[in-house]
Amino acid sequence: MENRKQAILRAVVHEFTTNAVPVGSQALQSRYFVNLSSATIRSELAELADLGYLAQPHTSAGRVPTDSGYRYFVDFLMDLEPIPDRVQTYIRDELKAAPGDVEGMVERVAMTVAAVTQNASVASAPQGTLARIKHLDLVSLEPKEVLLILLLEGNLLRQQVVNTSEPATQADLTRLTAQFNASLSGRASDEARRHYDGAPLGLEKELLGRVIAVLDMYEKGTENLVVHDGVRNLLRQPEFAESSRVHQVLEVLEETRYLTVLLRQLIGESDLQIVIGSENTSSRLQGCAVVLTTYGPSDRLKGVVGVIGPTRMAYSQTVARLQAVARGASDRMAELGV
Amino acid sequence: MENRKQAILRAVVHEFTTNAVPVGSQALQSRYFVNLSSATIRSELAELADLGYLAQPHTSAGRVPTDSGYRYFVDFLMDLEPIPDRVQTYIRDELKAAPGDVEGMVERVAMTVAAVTQNASVASAPQGTLARIKHLDLVSLEPKEVLLILLLEGNLLRQQVVNTSEPATQADLTRLTAQFNASLSGRASDEARRHYDGAPLGLEKELLGRVIAVLDMYEKGTENLVVHDGVRNLLRQPEFAESSRVHQVLEVLEETRYLTVLLRQLIGESDLQIVIGSENTSSRLQGCAVVLTTYGPSDRLKGVVGVIGPTRMAYSQTVARLQAVARGASDRMAELGV
DNA sequence: TTTGGCACTCTCGCTCCGAGAGTGCTGAAA
DNA sequence: TTTCAGCACTCTCGGAGCGAGAGTGCCAAA
Incomplete structure (x- = not known):
């Protein structure tokens, strides 16, 4: 042209x-x-x-x-709009103040993106294929009730109340804790599975079973975390003056299960994905544009973060700022060892 | 009359x-x-x-x-509208599937209330005046980096990465963990403070300091959890057809810091509070009604859960269902020992 | 290839108008 | 004293009509 x-x-x-x-x-x-x-x-x-x-x-x-x-x-x-110092500082400060675990970070990322792009944002948690156990702990609540605490890679804490078939003292549990930590910590979930198969019946096997259940849930993504923020930003735009438009977008955003798949699928292999209006498969996103990128501490662990707004969006600004937040978050996560 | x-x-x-x-x-x-x-x-x-x-x-x-x-x-x-079996079952199932920690429960409560009342909901976490430590754990991440895990009353997990001034091995930490658990678990935060004052300088004091910081944050309510859900329900109502009305409500809901105070203040001593339109102090809630009640596992630990909708709200249905969810959640939390 | 001129089209805001819904009032009946 | 039928009145709502304004497309000349 x-x-x-x-x-x-x-x-x-x-x-x-x-x-x-x-x-x-x-x-x-x-x-x-x-x-x-x-x-x-x-x-x-x-x-x-x-x-x-x-x-x-x-x-x-x-x-x-x-x-x-x-x-x-x-x-x-499009050429990327330079980011004002004020905004860069804001991004840095927000990410610095983020808590040291993945979930907190995901929320912070979504918040920050919504704030600096003045649109709605959505973010999914970085997720490897295999969960790794960093640490494990067993706490006795009642004689036959144990609280299982798992610390996974990414400083992800998981807890579960386990009702055991036989009573166990805290001393028993402490012993088991030491044993589990020695054999499992730093290892991926398949190691836990091997131990489970080899374990004698009883408390040990019971607890290992629950450990595996938690890992499974995480790996299968049934508990996949997706957060969104900044819907109020959309309400400022004239294209969302009739609230039914907002309603449609909200429906997409709140359908968490679907959203996590959608994000992964949209982003595909590329590192930046822009989907404009009718290019969206969902009819509820007609008139909306979605800008997505990946972020995460390593190549293995990548989450997706994106912006949702009207097709009439300041793309050059949005892309620049979204990428800045994604880069900042990745660095911060690597630094935190999350 | x-x-x-x-x-x-x-x-x-x-x-x-x-x-x-x-x-x-x-x-x-x-x-x-x-x-x-x-x-x-x-x-x-x-x-x-x-x-x-x-x-x-x-x-x-x-x-x-x-x-x-x-x-x-x-x-x-007003006389309370009986709750259909279908809805009662729904409430029971939702609460049964709630996770065993306070935060998960709060989210579940907000979700359920939004679903059964078809309005927006808001819920704050039950909170006692003094935090109690149920269990504590220390994990070595790097030689001079320790992950502090605290399990508080209510199965609330808190974690924090601590950069220590001297290196510590996992063995050191395991020893300290045992010591801390022996002296602190089951105790309120003032006990931790006493130990902190008496502790010799060094790793022990450093870590105890962070424990206290976490407890403080919880007690002072600076991290007070407030969640909301169901804004999409409001969008269905004709009074929210112009999106500016939704915008105002969203602003109130997203101002979390303010909201938690507002909830406590509104509920006062009573167990059910209804605030209608102009009775609201916030001008942004004109045209809205707020219905609040308390819930929680014990008299000491009470959170607030409420419904926000147009003043044209089915009060008798809303109140009945809100109370049903609150009762259900209280029972479930007591049962879980949360 | 660019440009000034001009007729044309369409929206937007305004007014006008009639239909419809609902009220308040009045006087009579119960 | 209460209830009620009848009636005039008021106000909204939707549609029609109209002029101003913005912007276009086309054409002939530079």
């Missing part, structure tokens, strides 16, 4: 994303192309419309980018 | 809460008072309006309950 057409498309996108009003040839002329006449711009606009990149809400209105228009913009025209 | 006036007020409230349309004399006559003429009902309506219990959106519209109308209704006319 010729340079000038690109420049005009870029201008239309920029203008529309900031003002939310269809942009006409005169506005473009006075603000972007002073040395062109509005008639010239009009004919360019008409051609861009023929190419499918622009549309008119009605015959005598200005132009609005179509989904393909946005697509062309993010693929070829 | 005469019986008939009461009956009419009750009918107006009932009719309006179900249809969200101002109710006229004819509608009342045909559906509730077949043996009265609409003219008679009209004069009663006029008197109820004079008393301040009803209002007209405009001269020739039907009547709508005022805030005082709702107030009179909940104080004198």
Whole structure:
């Protein structure tokens, strides 16, 4: 596409994303192309419309980018907006104050992304394929009731009340704790399974069974953590003035089970994914754009974090800030050994 | 107030809460008072309006309950709606599936309340004045990095990464763990403070300091957990058709710090509190009603759970179901020893 | 290829109007 | 004294009509 057409498309996108009003040839002329006449711009606009990149809400209105228009913009025209110092500091401070466990970090990441992009955000927890036990603890609650505490890789704490068939004293449990820690800590879940198979019947096997159940749940992702934040930001946008639009988005966000799959699937192999309007498979996200990237302490452990907003979104700003948060979170997690 | 006036007020409230349309004399006559003429009902309506219990959106519209109308209704006319078996089962199942820790339970309670009342819900965690340590654990991460795990009353797990000034082996830590557990477990936080004062300088004092910090944070309520759910339910109501109304409510709900104070303050000493429209101190909750009750495993540990919805709310249903969930949660928590 | 000029189209906000719903009042009946 | 039928009145709501304004597409000239 010729340079000038690109420049005009870029201008239309920029203008529309900031003002939310269809942009006409005169506005473009006075603000972007002073040395062109509005008639010239009009004919360019008409051609861009023929190419499918622009549309008119009605015959005598200005132009609005179509989904393909946005697509062309993010693929070829967008350059990342530099992040103001104020925002960078904010991101750093927020992440520094994050707690030392994965779950707390995921929430913090979602919060921060929502705040700096002024849209809704969604984040899933980094998750390896095999859970690793870092530490294990057994606490006697009642004679036949034991609290099992598991510390997994990522400083993830899991607890479960186990009703044992035989009574056990705290001393018994302390002994078992030492034994389990010696054989299991630092090991992946398959090690626990091997021990389980080899264990004699009784308390030991009972408890190992529950350990495995917890690990399983984590690995199978049935307890996969997905959080979202910043829906209130959407309410500020004119495209969400009728609350039914918000309702649709909320429905997607609150359907946690589906969402976690969706995120993994969307992100695929790439490190940055932008899904615009009709490209969304879910009809409830029509009119919305989703920007996703990955984050995590290592290549093995990657979570997904993303922004959901109207297609009329400041993509260059959103992408820059989203990536900044993702990078910051990854660094912080590596640093914390999470 | 005469019986008939009461009956009419009750009918107006009932009719309006179900249809969200101002109710006229004819509608009342045909559906509730077949043996009265609409003219008679009209004069009663006029008197109820004079008393301040009803209002007209405009001269020739039907009547709508005022805030005082709702107030009179909940104080004198409301009788709790029986809860269908289906709903009772749902509540029981949801609570049964709740995890064995306070935080998980709070979330479950909020979710369940939102689901059965079809409004937004909010819940704060039960909190005693003094934190009790149930169990403590120390895990070596790096030579000079220790993960402190605290199990508090209510099966609340707290963790913190501690950077120690001197290196410590896991054996050192295991020894300290045993010592701490012997002296602290089952004890309130003041015991920890006494030990801290008496402890010699070094690793022991360092770690005890962090234990106290965690307990402090919990007791001072700076980390007070408040969750909310079901905002999407509000979006279904006509009074929230303009999204700015939702926005205001969301702002209140997301201001967690303020909310926890507000809840405690609103509930005061009573066990059921209903705040209707203008009775709310927050201007952002105008047009909204808040129904609150307490729940928790014991008299010492009480949290607050509530419903937020339009003033046009099915009070008799809301109150009944809210109380049912609160009772169920209390029982379940007592049972779990949370 | 660009540009000024011009006719054309469509929205938006405004007013006007009639239908419909619901009220308040009045005078008579119970 | 209460109830009620009848009636005039008020107000909303939706649709129609209209003018202003914004923006376009096209054309002929530079």
